[in-house]
Amino acid sequence: MGTLITGRVGHVVTKGLDTHDLVCDKPSIAGSVSQRACVFCGSRVVLYPIADALHLIHGPIGCASYTWDIRGSLSSGPELHRLSFSTDLKEKQVIFGGEEKLYTALCELIDHYKPAAAFVYSTCIVGVIGDDVQAVCKKVEKEKGITVLPVMSEGFQGTKKDGYKIACDVIAKLVGTGDDLPVQPFSVNILGDYNLAGELWMLSEYYKKMGVQIVASITGDGRVKEIRNAHKASLNIVQCSGSMIYLAKKMKEEYGIPFIKVSYFGIEDVSDALYEVAKFFKSEQLEEKARQIVIKEINQIAPQLAEYKNKLQGKKAALYVGGAFKAISLVKALRMIGMKTVVAGTQTGNAEDYKILREICDEGTIIVDDSNPNELSSFVKQTGADIFIGGVKERPIAFKMGIGFCDHNHERKIALAGYAGMVNFAKEIYETISSPVWQFVKR
Amino acid sequence: MLLRHTTSEIKDRTALTVNPAKTCQPVGAMYAALGFHGCLPHSHGSQGCCSYHRTALTRHYKEPVMAATSSFTEGSAVFGGQANLVQAVETIFAIYEPDIIAVHTTCLSETIGDDVNQILQKARDEDKVPKGKYVMHASTPSYVGSHVTGYANMVKGFASYFPVSTGKKLNQINIISGWIEPSDMREIKRIVSSMGIKFVMFPDTSDVLDNPMTGKFVMYPKGGTTIPEMLSTGDSKFTIGLGHWATTDAAVALDNKCKVRFEVGDLPIGLRATDRFIKLLSKFGTASVPESVNDDRGRLIDVISDMHQYLYGKRVALFGDPDQLIPMTEFLLDLDMKPVYIVSGTPGNDFSSRMEKLLANLPEAKYKNGANADMFLLHQWIKQEPVDLIIGNTYGKYIARDEKIPFLRFGFPILDRIGHSYFPSVGYTGALRLVEKMLSLIMDKQDMECPEEKVELVM
Numbered sequence: 001m002g003t004l005i006t007g008r009v010g011h012v013v014t015k016g017l018d019t020h021d022l023v024c025d026k027p028s029i030a031g032s033v034s035q036r037a038c039v040f041c042g043s044r045v046v047l048y049p050i051a052d053a054l055h056l057i058h059g060p061i062g063c064a065s066y067t068w069d070i071r072g073s074l075s076s077g078p079e080l081h082r083l084s085f086s087t088d089l090k091e092k093q094v095i096f097g098g099e100e101k102l103y104t105a106l107c108e109l110i111d112h113y114k115p116a117a118a119f120v121y122s123t124c125i126v127g128v129i130g131d132d133v134q135a136v137c138k139k140v141e142k143e144k145g146i147t148v149l150p151v152m153s154e155g156f157q158g159t160k161k162d163g164y165k166i167a168c169d170v171i172a173k174l175v176g177t178g179d180d181l182p183v184q185p186f187s188v189n190i191l192g193d194y195n196l197a198g199e200l201w202m203l204s205e206y207y208k209k210m211g212v213q214i215v216a217s218i219t220g221d222g223r224v225k226e227i228r229n230a231h232k233a234s235l236n237i238v239q240c241s242g243s244m245i246y247l248a249k250k251m252k253e254e255y256g257i258p259f260i261k262v263s264y265f266g267i268e269d270v271s272d273a274l275y276e277v278a279k280f281f282k283s284e285q286l287e288e289k290a291r292q293i294v295i296k297e298i299n300q301i302a303p304q305l306a307e308y309k310n311k312l313q314g315k316k317a318a319l320y321v322g323g324a325f326k327a328i329s330l331v332k333a334l335r336m337i338g339m340k341t342v343v344a345g346t347q348t349g350n351a352e353d354y355k356i357l358r359e360i361c362d363e364g365t366i367i368v369d370d371s372n373p374n375e376l377s378s379f380v381k382q383t384g385a386d387i388f389i390g391g392v393k394e395r396p397i398a399f400k401m402g403i404g405f406c407d408h409n410h411e412r413k414i415a416l417a418g419y420a421g422m423v424n425f426a427k428e429i430y431e432t433i434s435s436p437v438w439q440f441v442k443r
Numbered sequence: 444m445l446l447r448h449t450t451s452e453i454k455d456r457t458a459l460t461v462n463p464a465k466t467c468q469p470v471g472a473m474y475a476a477l478g479f480h481g482c483l484p485h486s487h488g489s490q491g492c493c494s495y496h497r498t499a500l501t502r503h504y505k506e507p508v509m510a511a512t513s514s515f516t517e518g519s520a521v522f523g524g525q526a527n528l529v530q531a532v533e534t535i536f537a538i539y540e541p542d543i544i545a546v547h548t549t550c551l552s553e554t555i556g557d558d559v560n561q562i563l564q565k566a567r568d569e570d571k572v573p574k575g576k577y578v579m580h581a582s583t584p585s586y587v588g589s590h591v592t593g594y595a596n597m598v599k600g601f602a603s604y605f606p607v608s609t610g611k612k613l614n615q616i617n618i619i620s621g622w623i624e625p626s627d628m629r630e631i632k633r634i635v636s637s638m639g640i641k642f643v644m645f646p647d648t649s650d651v652l653d654n655p656m657t658g659k660f661v662m663y664p665k666g667g668t669t670i671p672e673m674l675s676t677g678d679s680k681f682t683i684g685l686g687h688w689a690t691t692d693a694a695v696a697l698d699n700k701c702k703v704r705f706e707v708g709d710l711p712i713g714l715r716a717t718d719r720f721i722k723l724l725s726k727f728g729t730a731s732v733p734e735s736v737n738d739d740r741g742r743l744i745d746v747i748s749d750m751h752q753y754l755y756g757k758r759v760a761l762f763g764d765p766d767q768l769i770p771m772t773e774f775l776l777d778l779d780m781k782p783v784y785i786v787s788g789t790p791g792n793d794f795s796s797r798m799e800k801l802l803a804n805l806p807e808a809k810y811k812n813g814a815n816a817d818m819f820l821l822h823q824w825i826k827q828e829p830v831d832l833i834i835g836n837t838y839g840k841y842i843a844r845d846e847k848i849p850f851l852r853f854g855f856p857i858l859d860r861i862g863h864s865y866f867p868s869v870g871y872t873g874a875l876r877l878v879e880k881m882l883s884l885i886m887d888k889q890d891m892e893c894p895e896e897k898v899e900l901v902m
Contacts, residue, residue, distance in 0.1 A: 031531030038491020060585035062467025066495035104458035155489035
């Protein structure tokens with residue numbers, strides 16, 4: 001069985017062997033068993049954590065079923081986002097249009113749940129039958145007196161990344177519509193953390209200890225009111241650049257809010273994230289506080305990490321994650337615990353990030369864009385990886401090959417961000433690699 | 444409480460589905476196609492559909508699930524998906540080397556009006572399909588029916604495409620399996636074999652989605668109905684379909700094409716449905732019932748009689764798919780339990796008529812299927828008058844937790860427990876397992892919650 005589909009060759013480079021630039025930002029080839037999803041999926045995951053809003057999916061039932069409570073985006077308050085609402089379009093609406101059904105459903109929902117705002121997601125079929133979703137939203141908005149925002153996320157329009165952008169545009173419509181949150185001098189918005197396993201809460205603690213106010217989290221543990229006030233913050237801190245850099249740029253244009261790109265994975269990166277914020281505010285006081293936090297946290301985890309490093313020295317990791325920015329952090333974090341990244345792949349990385357990824361990887365590392373199970377399994381075999389880091393569709397492949405697995409996607413159950421997260425990460429990697437089960441498998 | 448918004452007062456909902464008790468057609472088509480050896484399911488639509496379905500199946504089976512996609516773009520949505528599909532067929536045979544590509548459609552490709560039959564013919568005419576390899580399709584618009592409909596349509600697709608009648612009948616019967624677990628399919632094969640009957644069963648996901656760990660990733664596991672087996676079904680002497688929703692269309696198609704007579708029965712879940720299945724086998728497989736089968740039955744009845752005092756009068760809410768719910772309701776009644784609330788998102792008029800007959804002596808029972816029959820409604824009923832047990836897929840856990848009701852996971856999808864892939868719930872042994880699980884749940888609750896003086900050592 002050949003490993004690479006013709007046309008896929010450019011999407012793979014081995015550092016030190018190949019000289020060509022990695023091809024990325026392209027739709028998948030028809031017929032490939034791609035691990036990617038669609039525009040709707042992109043928009044849905046970005047907006048999903050806004051917990052006090054109503055999320056109504058306008059389309060046949062599937063699009064709502066598959067996105068019902070599938071991400072561990074935790075909320076400290078309302079949990080309306082965890083329910084699944086669908087217009088459940090039938091043949092009749094496909095022929096005669098679904099606007100009326102959408103209107104009725106929206107009204108029923110708003111009456112019953114009294115949400116802070118409503119998002120209406122348009123799916124593939126709605127784009128084709130030509131429902132005027134925007135008009136229905138406008139009408140309901142007027143009648144019910146709450147913000148109703150259409151999310152024009154027809155699946156076929158592009159890749160998941162395009163869906164992120166559409167979601168950002170929707171959020172941008174909310175930003176600047178509120179002026180009812182008091183804002184302190186050192187104030188920020190956190191962009192692109194989705195509070196998986198409560199990670200946002202850990203990060204907020206660090207910033208709060210420094211004396212930095214978080215105006216809005218977009219969108220982890222998100223609230224409509226905070227997002228409306230987000231324009232009042234002095235700085236945007238962007239994580240998961242793939243999904244949120246577009247919003248950050250937009251807010252810079254419209255409100256003059258500068259942004260910095262950070263990552264919270266791994267000691268180096270999370271420390272940088274704190275220092276960068278202090279540096280931005282040009283406050284020695286902040287810088288000193290950041291330093292204290294960093295020293296205290298590192299001292300606290302250093303002995304544990306050293307122990308794991310000892311045990312994991314020389315182990316090899318293959319990783320396949322959503323965006324290249326996360327991959328970069330992971331390569332660094334793995335290095336810190338003595339491990340080598342032998343495969344680094346992403347679903348939706350961009351050229352800029354891939355360049356950095358290539359720079360920081362070791363010679364011989366395979367770097368791949370928009371991969372598939374065949375490729376991934378042959379890369380694992382070729383490199384003799386001891387562990388795979390990826391998402392739900394990669395997990396059983398890794399296990400079938402008899403190697404460890406760490407979920408670094410939305411199904412992760414333990415916090416991997418921040419300092420405590422780094423220990424969790426090392427612990428999880430160690431536990432899965434050293435599981436006694438692997439001794440019973442011939443590799 | 445996650446479902447704190449649910450009220451006991453029921454208002455009319457005309458347009459809205461809240462917390463669906465179903466999903467869309469293509470995921471069923473994908474599952475069915477995986478039950479054929481060397482088959483790669485192909486989703487003709489946007490990339491997300493394929494990704495969602497693979498994810499859903501992977502979460503349920505904890506196994507790799509392979510499927511390709513036409514990766515629609517804006518251009519394909521406007522100009523049609525022909526180019527994508529033809530290219531996909533070529534790419535798939537070149538790289539993934541399946542024996543069969545089973546194409547299913549999506550709401551998108553259906554609505555823009557792609558003629559998949561014609562497109563695949565074009566692919567064949569252009570020699571994109573290597574010799575000895577097959578590409579077939581099923582139409583599975585997501586806005587019609589449910590995931591069960593998709594399963595039925597794909598099985599019908601196989602039953603229309605492969606069987607050949609050579610004019611010489613074989614001494615074998617066909618068994619068309621409904622949407623059940625790999626463990627169930629394995630158990631059905633065990634039962635039929637134990638009766639000495641020659642048969643072909645399709646689809647068959649055992650040894651596909653319950654694979655042993657080998658240290659290797661294989662694209663096409665060893666299980667699944669083979670092409671020669673499928674071709675031979677046209678010469679079989681009879682067809683037994685298991686599950687009306689999932690298999691009737693396929694049985695009819697096979698009869699129309701190759702004149703193989705058929706009878707469709709319930710899934711053999713519980714005592715009486717299994718009795719009927721054994722009777723069908725015995726009649727059309729011309730076989731006597733072996734002692735081992737009678738013993739299985741005897742053990743089940745023995746356990747029920749030992750423990751019936753713990754089951755008597757227990758009120759049960761169940762949800763899922765009609766093919767499962769009908770025999771399950773019947774079984775609960777045989778256990779002297781009260782299946783009071785029954786909900787299925789899958790439409791079909793037979794559901795009501797079957798339930799009406801089954802529940803004739805249980806006036807408090809409420810049941811609903813099709814539009815607006817969702818988890819929200821089920822929860823409202825439970826709020827009005829509680830139950831002792833909930834039976835259904837993982838999505839029941841919110842209600843179970845909020846209302847503190849024991850919960851038996853049964854159906855699709857099960858995202859948070861294992862076992863369904865390995866231990867059957869069909870046949871007499873499967874029924875025994877169901878009884879054991881129900882008893883454990885009910886008795887565990889009693890042990891944990893009864894007043895101290897009432898804790899019993901011997902139960």
